[in-house]
Amino acid sequence: MYEQFKTRAVGVGAEVHRVATKQDGIDFILGFLKKEGIDDLPGSYAVWAKGTFLEGTQRGGLDAFAGLSFDVTRERASRAKIGISEMTFAVADTGSLVQDQGAVDQRLVSALTEIHIALVPSANIVPDKLSLFTRISPKTSRYIAFITGPSRTADIERVLTIGVHGPERLVIIFVDELGGAKQ
């Protein structure tokens, strides 16, 4: 299913990576932040909406990274280049990520930034919407968000253009170590 997901997600313009451990994930992100020139300047911030990913990890490198903050406000997110969050599920047949985004910071980092990095447990890839809906429910999740590729439009002359109101890049990192379905 990973391969199917990858094909579909790449097909709609997402970037898909896979790492073994959480530490590998952190290293990947650190390298990414560096490459994108994240710094403590408006327009160059990175914001990370907390989830369970960082529990029990060596996050020293992250805490020390200038421009990256875990305190997500609308002002900060709106001036951030990169937003990082965890997404709970990946849906293979459409290449979509899904998460309960009832907590507002989860939406701010994935909606206002230019690049959204999404961390996903490799074990949580489901084949389709039907199987997804057995695992997530509006009874318990008040804002179920599907994200499929970057923000896009074809409203001017039907030319596909990326990055309208949301991120222009979606970088997905599957983490094998994060096994097991949550929720």
Next chain:
Amino acid sequence: MKSEFKASINKALNDANLTGALGKFSEAYKVNRAKAYEGIDFEALRSRVAEAKSSAACHLDEVADTFKKNAEALGAKVYRTKDPQEVKEYILKLAKENGVKSVVKSKSMATEEIHLNKTLLENGISVAETDLGEWIIQLAGQTPSHMVMPAIHMTKEEVSDIFSKEVDERLSTDIPRLVKVARNELRPKFLAADMGISGANIAVAETGSIVLVTNEGNARLVTTLPRIHVALIGVEKLVEKFESVVPILDALPRSATAQLLTSYVSIISGPNPNDDGTLKEMHIILMDNRRTEMAQDPKFKQALQCIRCGSCLNVCPIFRLVGGHVFGSIYTGGIGTILTAWFDELKKSEDIQGLCIQCGNCTQVCPGKLDIPEMIMEIRRRLVLEKGQPLVQKAIFSVVNNRKLFHGMLRAASIAGKPFTSGKFIRHLPLFLSDLTDGRSLPAIADRPFRDIFPEIRQPKQKEKAVFYAGCLIDFAYPEMGVALVKLLNKAGIEVVFPQEQTCCGAPALYNGAYEVAARNAVDNIKVLLKEEAKYVVSACPTCTVALAHEFAKTLDSVGETGWIGKAKELAAKTVDLATLVKRLVDEGRLSFKEGAVLGKITYHDSCHLKRSLNVFEEPRELLQKAGYQMEEMFECDMCCGMGGSYSMKLPEISAPILQRKLHNIKETGAPMVAMDCPGCVLQIRGGFDQEGSAVRVKHTAELLAEQLKD
């Protein structure tokens, strides 16, 4: 037809940008849509969508109540009203109470339907549409021309001009740059807005959830940043069960934009926290505006199954020529005609209903299983009931209803037409009738109609008999098609019977909303055609076949002549189109073609009624190939030729470019001959080639097959 309406059509037709953009789009759409649906059983999927929607439409009241109860239990406020005015008052009051100065909106047709922006602006509240297309339209002071792509009629140059004015800086026409400008201009508006207004694509009663489907990400911001969220939802968006979200989400993006899924889908169930820690104020307005009445009307209930994907526009031969603005309303195209007739008033659809050529393309792709052409026919019928028929039309149909007079006039026309005919065509007609020969020559009325020729055909007596229903065109313009039919059936051992009292099938009256006239035609024909003991009633005109096999019973039912319905069904059961019958006879070994004939390339044009009402398209192709032709498929082989009965006379300016496209596609195949199974299409296409002096030959399949029968 009003002259302003004709003027708006001509303006659209002469807008090369518009017709170019729409034409290219509809061609690409067809391919992309097919790709998006790969591996999916579309029929099964659309049945699930239609069932979910229709089941909610059956008891809208109850479903709306359940929604209200459940959404309120989650903390949302739900307001239900029939009256658009009350919607506006509610939102205005809410805005005033909360000191709202600015509003951001994500796309919502319902708000456009009630002209909400105007009300807000008049009350000193600023409104920004945030969907890129809607924002362009808002800045340009226009209405959307397409429900999914509101600004499809505009070029990047126009958009650049509009944006340049807005930001007071000369911008280039680079599209990514223009999109960035929109992002940068709208971002502060999002952050500052006090109220976000959205629509919803689905509202789920059992969970009180609303579902928003977008690509740009604006709906996420509209529902996240402002402290108040108002969702204005037409009650047709309701479904009962959460599980119904799945088929709708499977179909909507595929049909709307040929995507497997849009970039964003949000399922919101009750208010969520704002970023300052307070709970959002969430208001959901369920708006009726005659939707309940519509749900109670047996002919229009199906309209509530619409999921507003816009695919009916994308495949419509008329829409792609004239675009959305000629429809003069928020909702455009065939579906727009229906919604306008209800949400505004029936009278408003008077002109635009005539734009539908009844080709049936939309019924093939509609994920909600709406029969748009059928509903448009019903609108025509009601308009005629309300206003009576136009005088000229009435005069014509009173003749058609009197067979002797009608046939007498057709004979007279064969003589009266003489001054204008050259060879087999009328090339020019005088004065106001000249539109009819603009871009297409009309066939000369035959010297001798089929009805006069038939008694002279010597047929062997056979046990198996078929009644031949010729229809006006074959009888009076193309008797040779009838002769070919007799030859084919005789060869298979079937004797043909031709009742002289048969008359017009009523299609012209029916398609103009004159149901009473059509019902008279139906009764006259039923009597005559059932009188003979015969195994089949066969026709070589798909429009006539559809009339006999489907429309008679429906028409009689519509006008309340239920006594005849049983007989109509009996006739329907015996009715068969020629291609299907011949194919059967060939398969049974009763008919065979000369062996080893090599007849060269041919291309085939699918007639609307044969392909989409009768589902016959393989049979004629197989037969022609068996006879020795090499099939060379044309682009858009099943696209309408623009004839549409009297359509080509009422709206020749639209019919002509559709015909041009068809002629072009035929010529592109390089085949010297095109076959088809409808005398109406032969009239249109042969006339088109004659007018442009092209050598491509146009034939009814029956004639080609009859030539190749084994001796």
